[in-house]
Amino acid sequence: LVVAVLGAGVPASLLDRIWQLSRGNVLFVRELVTTALERRARGADRPVALTGEGSQARLRDLVDERLRLLEPSRRAALEVVAVGEQVPLAAAERLLAADDVEDLEARALVEVVDSGGVEVLQVVHPLYGEVLAAGLSRLRRRAVLHDLVGAVAGLDRFDRLRTATWQLESGRPGDPDLLLVLAGEALGRLDHALAERLARAAGGADR
DSSP: OHHHHHOTTOOHHHHHHHHHHHTTOHHHHHHHHHHHHHHHHTTOOSOOOOOSSSHHHHHHHHHHHHHHTSOHHHHHHHHHHHHHSSEEHHHHHHHSOHHHHHHHHHTTSEEEEEETTEEEEEESSHHHHHHHHHTOOHHHHHHHHHHHHHHHTTOTTOOHHHHHHHHHHHTOOOOHHHHHHHHHHHHHTTOHHHHHHHHHHHHHSOO
16 A cells, blocks of 8 residues: 555665554554655655554544644634534535635545435544544534534535534524424434433523
């Protein structure tokens, strides 16, 4: 994999180093090589620094370093996708600049997939979302969720329960009567935890 990306002239010492760090974790190899290439393109001459114990900790450190290399607008766009988990493409086009999304897709950080007949934008690997979410302040996360709720308003064939979850987590649960209806839908899907959250939010909302 490394030779396929970097070419046949990769020193054996570098291949050994990558093996020591990744232990065959293909995602780890991919992130290591991609981050090294992006650092080199930016003129950084020191090797990629990894801290922490265990392959998962090192992988998270590496993903975090790669994400820190993103331009602010690109990172902000990726935060929106990561928080939403699956953002309808139509909503993403309302919220995000096209060149930011195209750049993230070219870097293999986001992808467009079909979800129940709806095209959605999502992060390529859940670990990206986990690392981004860990670095978001509570206010930033709430603001992103509020923007997502507004962006999906009026869209057809989008899961109302996902929208309701975004509303709950944004701190603005909305109309209590609708929340009760959605609680019934969640119960019908056997999602008892969400049903309880929606019912409690309806009971605590101002009428």
